[in-house]
Amino acid sequence: MNSEPTLAEAQTRIDEIQQLYREWMQWQPKLQAAQSDWQHAAAIMQKLAQFYFGGEYNRYYNALANGLDVDLRTQGEYSVMSEDALWNAFGEQQTLAWQWLRAAVAALDPEAQPAPEARNQE
DSSP, X not given: OOSOOOHHHHHHHHHHHHHHHHHHHHHHHHHHHHHHHHXXXXXXXXXXXXXXXXXXXXXXXXXXXXXXXXXXXXXXXXXXXXXXXXXXXXHHHHHHHHHHHHHHHHHHOTTSOOOHHHHHHO
16 A cells, blocks of 8 residues: 555545545534533433432332322323332433443544444555
C-alpha cells in the first residue's frame, strides 16, 4: 500500500471517506441530544431512587397493605407501588449506563481493536 494510488483509486477512496464524514456530521447533533436526554433521564432516576431507597416507598407500601385505598391505575405502565417496577427500572438504568460506558471506553481506547468492517478495509 506504499505505492501511489491511481486517480480512480484515490477518487473512490476519498469519496468513500467524505461520505463517512458527512454521515458523522449528521450523527453528531443526535449524539449530543442523546447525552442531554441521558442527563435528563438520570435526574429522573435520582428522584425515583430517593423515593424508593429513602424510605417513602416503604411508608406508602405499608399504608397500602394496611388498607389505604389509593388509586393505582396507570396509563399502561406498571404502578410504582408494584414490588418490582422501580427495582427493575434501576437495573435497566444500570445496564444502559454500563453499555454507554463500554462504548465510550472503546471509542477512546487506543488499544481497542477496530470494528471488523474497518479491519477488512485495511
